[in-house]
Amino acid sequence: MSSKLVDAKNLKKSFGEFVAVDNINLSVQRGEVVGFLGPNGAGKSTTMKMLTGFLEPDSGDILINDIDLKSEPLKAKEFIGYLPEGAPSYSDMDVSEFLSFVGKMRGIDNNKLLNTRLDEMANQINLKEVWDRPIETLSKGFKRRVGIAQALIHDPDILILDEPTDGLDPNQKHEMRKLIRAISNNKAIVISTHILEEVEAVCSRAIIIANGKLLANETPENLGNNLIQENILSVTTTNKINNAMLKDIKSTLNNENVKVEPLGETSSKILINQENKIININKIITQLNKHKITVTEANVLKPNLDEIFRKITQNNKVTDKWI
Amino acid sequence: MGTYLNKIYIIFDRELKGYFRTPLASIFLLVFLALSSGMTFFLGRFFERDQADLTAFFSWHPWLFLILMPAIGMRLWAEERRSGTIELLITLPVTNTQLVIGKFFASWIFTLIALVLSMPIWITVNYLGDPDNNVILISYIGSWLMAGAFLALTSCLSTLTKNQVIAFIISSISGFILIMAGFSLILSAVRSWAPIWITETIGSMSFLSHFSRIQMGVFDLNTLIFFVTIIILCLWINIQLVQLKKAD
Numbered sequence: 001m002s003s004k005l006v007d008a009k010n011l012k013k014s015f016g017e018f019v020a021v022d023n024i025n026l027s028v029q030r031g032e033v034v035g036f037l038g039p040n041g042a043g044k045s046t047t048m049k050m051l052t053g054f055l056e057p058d059s060g061d062i063l064i065n066d067i068d069l070k071s072e073p074l075k076a077k078e079f080i081g082y083l084p085e086g087a088p089s090y091s092d093m094d095v096s097e098f099l100s101f102v103g104k105m106r107g108i109d110n111n112k113l114l115n116t117r118l119d120e121m122a123n124q125i126n127l128k129e130v131w132d133r134p135i136e137t138l139s140k141g142f143k144r145r146v147g148i149a150q151a152l153i154h155d156p157d158i159l160i161l162d163e164p165t166d167g168l169d170p171n172q173k174h175e176m177r178k179l180i181r182a183i184s185n186n187k188a189i190v191i192s193t194h195i196l197e198e199v200e201a202v203c204s205r206a207i208i209i210a211n212g213k214l215l216a217n218e219t220p221e222n223l224g225n226n227l228i229q230e231n232i233l234s235v236t237t238t239n240k241i242n243n244a245m246l247k248d249i250k251s252t253l254n255n256e257n258v259k260v261e262p263l264g265e266t267s268s269k270i271l272i273n274q275e276n277k278i279i280n281i282n283k284i285i286t287q288l289n290k291h292k293i294t295v296t297e298a299n300v301l302k303p304n305l306d307e308i309f310r311k312i313t314q315n316n317k318v319t320d321k322w323i
Numbered sequence: 324m325g326t327y328l329n330k331i332y333i334i335f336d337r338e339l340k341g342y343f344r345t346p347l348a349s350i351f352l353l354v355f356l357a358l359s360s361g362m363t364f365f366l367g368r369f370f371e372r373d374q375a376d377l378t379a380f381f382s383w384h385p386w387l388f389l390i391l392m393p394a395i396g397m398r399l400w401a402e403e404r405r406s407g408t409i410e411l412l413i414t415l416p417v418t419n420t421q422l423v424i425g426k427f428f429a430s431w432i433f434t435l436i437a438l439v440l441s442m443p444i445w446i447t448v449n450y451l452g453d454p455d456n457n458v459i460l461i462s463y464i465g466s467w468l469m470a471g472a473f474l475a476l477t478s479c480l481s482t483l484t485k486n487q488v489i490a491f492i493i494s495s496i497s498g499f500i501l502i503m504a505g506f507s508l509i510l511s512a513v514r515s516w517a518p519i520w521i522t523e524t525i526g527s528m529s530f531l532s533h534f535s536r537i538q539m540g541v542f543d544l545n546t547l548i549f550f551v552t553i554i555i556l557c558l559w560i561n562i563q564l565v566q567l568k569k570a571d
Contacts, residue, residue, distance in 0.1 A: 052414040055570055077416040084414070088407035090337075092344045104333045105415045107326075150411070 003029050004063070005079070005158050005188035006051060011060035013046055013212075020046040021057070022212035028188040030157070033180065035203035035220070036192035039313055043212040044192040045085050048162050051190070052082045065157060078107060081156035085163055087147030091136035095127055095146055098135060099153055106154035121149040125179070140167045148176070152183070159183070161191045165198060177202045196309055210313040223308055231274040233284060236297040241268040245291060252287045267296075330417050334425025335432075342395075342433050351395060355437045358387055360444060376454050380444055381462045381538050385502050385531055388473045393494035395433060396477030397487045399426050400565065405485040409569055419565045423558055427478050434470040438463060458540035465537030468550040469530055473498055475557035482564040498530075505529025 006028040013021040021043040028034050038044045049055040051062060053073050062069040064076035090098055099118055108114045122128045125145050130138055135146060144167060151159060164180070165173045173195075180189060180202050193199065199206045200220050208216040208223075216223055241249075241260045249270070250258050257273035272284065285295050342348040362383040403409040412422055448454050476497055481490035503509055504525050514522045526532065533546045 049410070049570070054410050054414050074416045074418070077414060080414070082411075082414045084407060084410040086407055088411055090341075090408060091406070092341060093337075101333065101337050102411075102415070105330065105417060107416065109326075109329065 005030055005065050006190065007063040008051060009061050011047065011050055011062070012058045013043075013050060013055065014058055019212050021050070023060075024209065024212070024214045026207065026214070028158070028190055030188050031185055032205060033184045033189045033191065033203045035199035035206045036190060036209070037196065037199060037206060037309060038209040042210045042313075044209060045162055047209070048160050048190065048192060052080055052160055053077050054084075078154075079157045081151035081154065081159045083147045083151045083161040083164055087144045089135050089143065089146055089150065092134060094132050094134055095138070096131050098146065099149055102150040103153045108154055117153055117155070121153060125149045125152070126175070141169065141172045144168060144172075144176075148179070157187055159187050159189045161189070163192055163194070165193065165195065173198075208309060208312055215312050231277065231279060232301040233272045233274065233279050233281065234299045234301050235270045235272065235284070235288065235295050236263065237268050237270060237288070238266065238294045238296055239268065239292070240266060241270065241293070245293075248291055249288065249293075252290065253284065271301075327421065331421045331425040331428070334417070334422055335429045338399075338426050338429030339432060342429070348433070351391065352437055352440060355387070355391055356441060359383065359441055362387070363444065374452075377444065377448055377459050377462060378538060380441075381466060384466045385469065385534055388470050389495055389498045389502060392434070392470055392473035393477045393491045393498065395430050396474045397481050397490040397494065399430060399478045400482040400561075401484050401487045401490040404482075404568070404571075405487075413569055419562045423478070423561045423565060427475060427558055427561075430474045430478065431467075431471050434474065435467055438467055438470075455540065458538075461540050461542045462538050465534060465542065465546070468547070469534050472530065472550045472553040472557070475554040475561070476501070479557040479561040479564060482561055482568055501528065502530050505532035
C-alpha cells in the first residue's frame with residue numbers, strides 16, 4: 001500500500017487539435033493540501049475532471065488509493081469527494097434532500113449513519129439555517145457551502161475542489177480556508193484557485209500549470225526560493241539620494257543591482273538586490289552611514305506568490321489573460 | 324445486484340419527486356386529463372358513437388403523446404448538461420446505464436400515474452354499458468408501452484442539447500416521423516420507387532399501425548417486441564450519447 005492517495009502519471013488530454021493537458025505527473029499523499037494554480041485555460045479543471053473520472057485521459061494512468069481509475073472506476077470513485085467548478089447542484093431540491101441524495105448515491109445506505117453525517121455537515125459547514133430551503137433560493141456563498149458539503153458527506157479520503165472559494169466574501173473565504181485546514185490532517189486534498197494568497201494560507205504544496213504543462217511543483221515557500229533569484233533589502237532613508245550618491249553606494253556595496261525610489265521631498269527608498277547572497281543588514285547600514293545616509297527602516301522583501309506566478313507562466317509564453 | 328438496483332432506485336426516486344417539486348407535474352396531469360377527455364367527448368364523439376368502448380379515448384393517444392411525452396422527457400439530460408450537474412452525477416460511483424435507466428423509469432412511471440388518473444373514463448363506460456374490459460386493459464398497457472417508446476426517444480435526444488426547448492422540438496419531430504411512417508400517403512409515395520421490403524419495413528416502424536392493432540384488443544408478440552425494442556435501442560443510444568456528450 002503506497003502512501004499516495006492520488007497518483008497520476010503522464011496524463012494527456014486533447015480536445016481536437018487543442019492539447020489541454022500535456023504529460024502531467026501528480027501525486028498527493030494523505031495530509032497534503034495541494035494548490036493547483038494556472039491561468040485560465042491552463043488545464044487545471046481538465047486535470048481535475050480526469051482525476052475524478054469525469055473525463056478519460058487520452059493516455060496516462062490514474063491510481064486512486066492504489067485502485068486503477070480506468071479499470072475499476074466505481075470502486076475508485078468511492079474514495080473521492082468532488083466539488084466541480086461553479087458548485088452545481090439540483091436547485092429545486094432542499095439542502096437536506098440534496099445532501100441525503102448524494103449521501104445515498106455515495107453508498108451510505110444505513111439511515112442512522114446518513115442522519116449522523118447530515119447532522120455533522122449541518123454543523124461543520126454551517127448549513128443549519130438553510131437546511132430546509134430549496135437550493136435555488138440560497139445566496140452564492142451558501143450554494144458553495146452546499147457544494148462542499150456534498151463533497152464531504154461520505155467523509156472521503158480524497159477531496160478535489162475546483163475553485164472552492166470563488167464568489168465568496170472575505171469572511172466566507174476565511175471560514176472555508178479554516179475548514180479546509182481543519183479537515184486536511186487525514187485527507188489528500190487538491191484545490192484549484194485563482195487566488196494566490198489562498199495557496200499560502202492553506203496549501204502544503206503548490207503546482208503551477210500553464211498550456212497543459214506542469215511548470216512548478218514545490219512548497220509555497222520553496223517556490224519563491226528556487227524559482228526567483230531575488231533577495232531584496234528595502235531601506236528607507238531621511239536623505240534625498242541623487243545619481244552621484246547612488247553610484248557611490250553601488251561601488252561601496254560592490255553591487256550594481258541597487259535602485260532608488262524617491263519618497264517625497266526629503267527621503268528615499270533604496271532597493272538592494274543581493275540575489276543569492278545572504279543579506280547582512282548591519283554591514284549595509286554601516287556602509288550607507290559612511291555616505292551620511294541615515295536609515296530609518298530596513299526590510300527584507302520576500303518575493304510574493306503573485307510575482308512568482310506571473311514570472312513562471314509568462315516565461316512559458318502564456319498569452320492568456322489570467323486572474 | 325442489490326446495490327446496483329438500489330442506485331437505480333435512488334436516481335429514479337429523485338427524478339420522479341423532481342416532477343412534483345415544480346408545478347410541472349400538476350400542469351402536465353391537468354393538461355393530459357383535459358385534452359384526453361376533451362378529445363374523447365368532442366372530437367371522438369364518445370356519446371354519438373353509442374358504443375360501450377374506449378376507442379374514442381385511446382385513438383388520440385399517439386397524437387397527445389407526440390406533444391406531452393417530449394414535454395416530460397425534455398429535461399432529463401438537457402437540464403443536467405445546462406446546469407452542470409451532469410459532472411456531479413458522472414463522478415458518483417454509478418454507471419451511465421444506471422443513470423439512464425433510473426431517469427427513464429421515473430418519466431415512465433410518471434406517465435403511468437397520468438394514465439391511472441384517467442380511469443374515471445373507464446368507470447364511466449362501465450356504468451353506461453357493458454364494454455370488453457380486456458380490450459380496455461390491453462389498450463391501457465399498449466398506450467403505456469407507446470408512451471415508453473416516445474419517452475426513451477426523448478430521453479435519448481435530450482442528451483444532444485443543453486436547451487430543453489430544442490430537446491422538445493427535435494423529439495416531437497422525430498416522434499411525428501415515427502407516427503407518420505404507417506400513413507398510406509407516405510407509404511404510397513415510398514412504394515412508387517422503393518422495393519417492397521423497404522416499404523414494408525417503414526410501414527412496420529409506425530407507432531400508429533402497432534397501436535391501432537392494440538386498440539382492437541390484439542396484443543401480439545410483434546407489437547410488444549416492437550415497442551420494447553424501440554425503448555431498449557433508444558436507451559442504449561442514450562447511454563452512448565451520455566458518454567460522448569457529457570463534457571461538451
